[in-house]
Amino acid sequence: MAATREDVMAALARITLPNGTDLAASGLVRALGVDGGAVRFVLEIDPKTAEAMKPVRDAAEAAVAQLPGVTSVSAVMTAHEAKAPPPDLKPRKAAAHQAGPQALPGVATIIAVASGKGGVGKSTVSANLAAALTQQGKRVGLLDADVYGPSQPQMFGVRGRPASPDGKRILPLKGHGVTLMSIGFMLPEGEAVIWRGPMLISALQQMLLQVEWGELDVLLVDLPPGTGDVPMTLAQKSELKGAVIVSTPQDIALDDARKGVTMFNKLNVPVLGVIENMSTHVCSNCGHEEHIFGHGGAVREAAAMGVPVLAEVPLAMGVRTAGDAGEPVVLSAPDSAEAQAFNRAAKALIDAGHV
Numbered sequence: 001m002a003a004t005r006e007d008v009m010a011a012l013a014r015i016t017l018p019n020g021t022d023l024a025a026s027g028l029v030r031a032l033g034v035d036g037g038a039v040r041f042v043l044e045i046d047p048k049t050a051e052a053m054k055p056v057r058d059a060a061e062a063a064v065a066q067l068p069g070v071t072s073v074s075a076v077m078t079a080h081e082a083k084a085p086p087p088d089l090k091p092r093k094a095a096a097h098q099a100g101p102q103a104l105p106g107v108a109t110i111i112a113v114a115s116g117k118g119g120v121g122k123s124t125v126s127a128n129l130a131a132a133l134t135q136q137g138k139r140v141g142l143l144d145a146d147v148y149g150p151s152q153p154q155m156f157g158v159r160g161r162p163a164s165p166d167g168k169r170i171l172p173l174k175g176h177g178v179t180l181m182s183i184g185f186m187l188p189e190g191e192a193v194i195w196r197g198p199m200l201i202s203a204l205q206q207m208l209l210q211v212e213w214g215e216l217d218v219l220l221v222d223l224p225p226g227t228g229d230v231p232m233t234l235a236q237k238s239e240l241k242g243a244v245i246v247s248t249p250q251d252i253a254l255d256d257a258r259k260g261v262t263m264f265n266k267l268n269v270p271v272l273g274v275i276e277n278m279s280t281h282v283c284s285n286c287g288h289e290e291h292i293f294g295h296g297g298a299v300r301e302a303a304a305m306g307v308p309v310l311a312e313v314p315l316a317m318g319v320r321t322a323g324d325a326g327e328p329v330v331l332s333a334p335d336s337a338e339a340q341a342f343n344r345a346a347k348a349l350i351d352a353g354h355v
């Protein structure tokens, strides 16, 4: 059995720092990644304590190495000043932006997950699609660019601040095997983002370009709803393979989805497919099926637009509770109808050669 993040933190809690606190509680452990038997983390220390911390690092590595299932441990000490800035995501002037689409080193494909309207489940779909693609053997990153309501830290149960060894490069976090970056990791909990226009664009570019994504088969980008600056910038500044549009079957959501498709068409970004979310509701007590938001609308709309329907995801309590609990339903209830729907969407993207 592989060790979990909790096992690693429990082992680190047994290590005592020179000042008497335990390492897990000290807040120095950052960017903890557990990938099968490989464990890596960063100790973010004040350089003045570097010598004193070396034995702590060695003890931490030794303690984690002893956990059952752990095959390798890498603990890296960062050495920036105690007051060194966190990753520099401050808004910059638009003039500083680089022109033209850029490839991300090591990232084979970038796919946006978009919706015309808020609240249709775009973040839930992004999280489950990421988890499903990972389950199907792909190396997946997820950039939560929903600057108005970043929810991926919650959906993956990942907290903390990504480490930045030099104040520029940002080391992403990992959750359920997915490499994760979210504007939510950079903000004090509960704080709203009030950036606008050029600031948003700058934040997005920095998250794309400064994060060390590593080798990925696909980077999914969970966009904010609508057709604002962020989707436009992503389409213009990155080599975007295409967009997946999420909609409920409701007419109003479909109207907005159509606007999203029109925007991507104008930007010459192919729409790879539509996911109809909150499709049929099956009563968990009696099995009765209801179409709370209507039925088949997204399928009709997709046919009219000439794009495939990747999946119809039922409206199911388990989808929400799994998201709230920090483990996408694809992982927490893999046999459920809703998990199967997400798996079908992931497979459709792979079969079509998009990932």
Ligand SMILES: Nc1ncnc2c1ncn2[C@@H]1O[C@H](COP(=O)(O)OP(=O)(O)OP(=O)(O)O)[C@@H](O)[C@H]1O
Pocket (backbone or CB within 6 Å): 115, 117, 118, 119, 120, 121, 122, 123, 124, 125, 146, 149, 151, 224, 225, 277, 278, 279, 313, 314, 315, 316, 317, 318, 319, 320, 321, 323, 324
């Ligand atoms: N298929 C589903 N069944 C049940 N609940 C769902 C389903 N999809 C999403 N939800 C729930 O609906 C709410 C909104 O979902 P989510 O945050 O993913 O939407 P969103 O489109 O990303 O919203 P926004 O971009 O406006 O923040 C969440 O509470 C989520 O758990």
